[in-house]
Amino acid sequence: MPISASVPIHLTRCSISAVTVPPRLESQLTIPVDLGDRSYPIVIGSGHTAAENDGLKSHFAQTLGDASHGVMIVDKAVSQTAGTSIQAALNGSLDRIDVIEVASGEGSKSIDQLASLWNQLLEAGTDRRSVVIAVGGGVIGDLAGFAAATFTRGLRFVQVPTTLLAMVDSSVGGKTGINLPGGKNLVGSFWQPHLVWIDTDFLNTLPDREYISGLGEVIKYGVIEDADFFDYLDQNIEAIIQRQPEPVQQAVAKSCQSKARVVAEDERETTGRRAILNYGHTFAHAIEVNAGYGVMLHGEAVSIGMQMAARLALDLGLCDSQLLDRQTRLLEAAQLPLTWADADVDAMIPVMARDKKVEHGKLRFVLPDRIGHVDLVGDVPVEKVRTAINACR
Amino acid sequence: MPISASVPIHLTRCSISAVTVPPRLESQLTIPVDLGDRSYPIVIGSGHTAAENDGLKSHFAQTLGDASHGVMIVDKAVSQTAGTSIQAALNGSLDRIDVIEVASGEGSKSIDQLASLWNQLLEAGTDRRSVVIAVGGGVIGDLAGFAAATFTRGLRFVQVPTTLLAMVDSSVGGKTGINLPGGKNLVGSFWQPHLVWIDTDFLNTLPDREYISGLGEVIKYGVIEDADFFDYLDQNIEAIIQRQPEPVQQAVAKSCQSKARVVAEDERETTGRRAILNYGHTFAHAIEVNAGYGVMLHGEAVSIGMQMAARLALDLGLCDSQLLDRQTRLLEAAQLPLTWADADVDAMIPVMARDKKVEHGKLRFVLPDRIGHVDLVGDVPVEKVRTAINACR
Structure with missing residues (x-):
């Protein structure tokens, strides 16, 4: 498109x-x-x-x-x-x-x-x-x-x-x-x-923290389905943080294009395709509930959630450490948080078990195998999830 | 179908x-x-x-x-x-x-x-x-x-x-x-x-008043789009009131068939066809709001509303008096109310003006021209509406 x-x-x-x-x-x-x-x-x-x-x-x-x-x-x-x-x-x-x-x-x-x-x-x-x-x-x-x-x-x-x-x-x-x-x-x-x-x-009057938070979702598109866009962000993240009009417009347009592609394939989340947009979000929702609504901005929680998801993918042998490294570097360059010191794994797991992406009580996650591609992975052992959360504290 | x-x-x-x-x-x-x-x-x-x-x-x-x-x-x-x-x-x-x-x-x-x-x-x-x-x-x-x-x-x-x-x-x-x-x-x-x-x-344990109320909607289908069904009801209304299984099943099935036909033609009320199901309902909603929720049963309000609508149609020259007479006789035989002594026309008109069927403030009604057929009629003068309401007090 x-x-x-x-x-x-x-x-x-x-x-x-x-x-x-x-x-x-x-x-x-x-x-x-x-x-x-x-x-x-x-x-x-x-x-x-x-x-x-x-x-x-x-x-x-x-x-x-x-x-x-x-x-x-x-x-x-x-x-x-x-x-x-x-x-x-x-x-x-x-x-x-x-x-x-x-x-x-x-x-x-x-x-x-x-x-x-x-x-x-x-x-x-x-x-x-x-x-x-x-x-x-x-x-x-x-x-x-x-x-x-x-x-x-x-x-x-x-x-x-x-x-x-x-x-x-x-x-x-x-x-x-x-x-x-x-x-x-x-x-x-x-x-x-x-x-x-x-x-x-x-965007010009948006507070820095809120603007930066939005970059969490922008970077997500690069990881889940557009490796070229990930490269573009890698090269232009400084200019985007400075809100230079041209790279900002590109980042917004590429993100919308990515989302529009996925939504067109699965408008109502029935085929599973749309679930890839939830990369990092199962963790992020649990972080937001755990922290209390409004304490953490959504994009910040997504950034930490993507780090948890990438660590989980690495631990499950789905991706190599280079993916985690590249994602970590880009999120860090975007000035997004990578960890959350107050993460309470015992509080977060039950929230994830109620998440809409859970079917019949099994824990499912969107996990990357390479930059630009993710899969929906079912039956993830809870112990691995705990490890991933604790690694981001 | x-x-x-x-x-x-x-x-x-x-x-x-x-x-x-x-x-x-x-x-x-x-x-x-x-x-x-x-x-x-x-x-x-x-x-x-x-x-x-x-x-x-x-x-x-x-x-x-x-x-x-x-x-x-x-x-x-x-x-x-x-x-x-x-x-x-x-x-x-x-x-x-x-x-x-x-x-x-x-x-x-x-x-x-x-x-x-x-x-x-x-x-x-x-x-x-x-x-x-x-x-x-x-x-x-x-x-x-x-x-x-x-x-x-x-x-x-x-x-x-x-x-x-x-x-x-x-x-x-x-x-x-x-x-x-x-x-x-x-x-x-x-x-x-x-x-x-x-x-x-x-239905066997349903209180009489509630059962009878439902016949208001049943009779509606005969008036709006199934003249044969109206005749069937005319001939079997006593047996239906006595809740004899066979005519009850027929009445339910014919009503569902009628509704299914209309809904299939206009699922989301975009073509105007589905509006015919609202015969009597613009009045009925105003009656229910005027009376206070729960005072009058819906089918009772619909029965009175159909009488108001038929009187309005007659006054506008859209149908002859035989239609009103036949409808009156059948509703009466079904033991449904035909009038409402407490109708407050000044309270009802503003409610009708807020009704979802009103477009840009014009008063529109579903009105019959013969048994088995109705039309959506726009730009109805408020004075005629008042007369129809007052005729059913």
């Missing part, structure tokens, strides 16, 4: 500085997610939400032209920035946009917050032709997406991710949901957006 | 009394719901859940053979009767069946009850290969179906309706959901069951 460059939309604005700005940044990249009648585009640009462009308006008209009422569900932290930009960019596309602000943080993926959203959608006069526009990180996308999936049994929605983690992972693929006190993402729907709109300029 | 009789399963037990029992009752009727890879059978019998039969076991094996864990979500009122029968009939089909009892009544279709179910499913160790078995009326089917649709983003489920209303309406077609304080069924999913198992013997 090639990345196709659509008509450059910055042409007028950028033509004077064309010599100094890399040409790629003058155009949007459009990555199709191929799901039959649920297909949709991921549109990736830099500064293309600005009011003087009509890129968003034009994509909105193509995919949601008959909508007259929008409800923007926005993270309070970006309401005045990204939220305002999106509203301005959609000026004229809809008769009315209601705005619902949601507090930042994993705590908002709760039953109470969901119930509150449902009631606010009702108060806003939302009906089946309304469109939900989710603006924020993964928490907002998951929560707003699930509200959209379930209000009047399904509303169309647009994902506008504003964090790196949401751009490269949660905004693509249609997984929506909330947490239960007993575990993350235990309740939700597969519900595909009609459009994913990514403006990497939204 | 013909009703196909499967292999008679009462043969051994009933062969002696074959002369006195109508032959049709010795066999199950299977009605297919044709939805591509979401197709499923509705199996209708009388006494075929009894432990000495293996009908349920055999259908379960065909559709859900790989399941080893079941969670039966059952109305407390039928837990000892239908619930126990189902458990006995499934003996050996599953390694383990957990039972979750839910209080009877519309009040259980609440956010709190849903949240409680999600947590109980987690405690029961439910994973994606588990099967939810909903045993009860429409409330249980809608609630348990929505819990199944959303726990771990989707579990397979079986509908075992125990009320007439659930047998002929809510158990078929995949609409699941809960109520919000501001309106019925405002939150939910389209989520198809894998099997609908109907044993009309479960």
Whole structure:
């Protein structure tokens, strides 16, 4: 699935500085997610939400032209920035946009917050032709997406991710949901957006820790199914950390392309293929539950989880030590955590046994055999899992 | 879509009394719901859940053979009767069946009850290969179906309706959901069951008022799309009220067949066809909200709602008075209410304006032009709606 460059939309604005700005940044990249009648585009640009462009308006008209009422569900932290930009960019596309602000943080993926959203959608006069526009990180996308999936049994929605983690992972693929006190993402729907709109300029105000966290998922794609991308990251990780526009756009686009490929093969996790996206995640979920929601950022937990998984793979003789070394070096260069001193193996194992990837009580893991390839491995001895966790303390 | 009789399963037990029992009752009727890879059978019998039969076991094996864990979500009122029968009939089909009892009544279709179910499913160790078995009326089917649709983003489920209303309406077609304080069924999913198992013997213990209420939906099918069935009901309504097995089975089967036909044409209410099932329902929902949940039974509200709709159709010149007369006589013979003295038109209109069938604020109704045919009619003047409501007070 090639990345196709659509008509450059910055042409007028950028033509004077064309010599100094890399040409790629003058155009949007459009990555199709191929799901039959649920297909949709991921549109990736830099500064293309600005009011003087009509890129968003034009994509909105193509995919949601008959909508007259929008409800923007926005993270309070970006309401005045990204939220305002999106509203301005959609000026004229809809008769009315209601705005619902949601507090930042994993705590908002709760039953109470969901119930509150449902009631606010009702108060806003939302009906089946309304469109939900989710603006924020993964928490907002998951929560707003699930509200959209379930209000009047399904509303169309647009994902506008504003964090790196949401751009490269949660905004693509249609997984929506909330947490239960007993575990993350235990309740939700597969519900595909009609459009994913990514403006990497939204990353400029992201705190360092949150930006770096997102690189955990980016590196994951290199390990699980794209060795060339892993090499690219190896060579460009410094520039990506410095948020240089061109490598950032490449990293986001390659990640989305990777995710779109996997999702197109296994939309609802029925063939097992989509499970490869969970590399490091069985450990990561247990780390997050063990630490308490919100203590560790998701990408940080994924980074440590990938280290545990790679050590487990090595211990099981599935890969050589070079894989672990290369992964360790890249994660370290990305300034991601590799260990967690407080890991409590006795607390983590029971959480993993409840994980959705567990079938009939057997422990299963996504494990790499080489950079760019992973397998789903069943019947893993619990003792080996304990060793892998303890090796990352 | 013909009703196909499967292999008679009462043969051994009933062969002696074959002369006195109508032959049709010795066999199950299977009605297919044709939805591509979401197709499923509705199996209708009388006494075929009894432990000495293996009908349920055999259908379960065909559709859900790989399941080893079941969670039966059952109305407390039928837990000892239908619930126990189902458990006995499934003996050996599953390694383990957990039972979750839910209080009877519309009040259980609440956010709190849903949240409680999600947590109980987690405690029961439910994973994606588990099967939810909903045993009860429409409330249980809608609630348990929505819990199944959303726990771990989707579990397979079986509908075992125990009320007439659930047998002929809510158990078929995949609409699941809960109520919000501001309106019925405002939150939910389209989520198809894998099997609908109907044993009309479960009706024997149903209170008269509840049984009669279900006839409101049965008669609806005759009005909206099956004039022959309307005639059949006209001629057999006394026997149906007396719960004679043969006409009851016919009434259930014809109703399911009608619903299956409509749902197959428009699974997710996108073409408008499925809206015909809402004949009388825009009024009925407003009546139920106006009266307060649980005061009036759904089928009673539908009966009054159909009368309001027929009066509206007559007033708009869409049908003749004979249609209203025939419908009135049949509903009356079925001992259903035709009017509601407490109808408050000023309270009902705003509820109807929020109804999911309203698009951009216009009032739309499903209205009959002859017995066996209805149309979706838009832009209905509010004044005519008020007149129709007031005519049924």
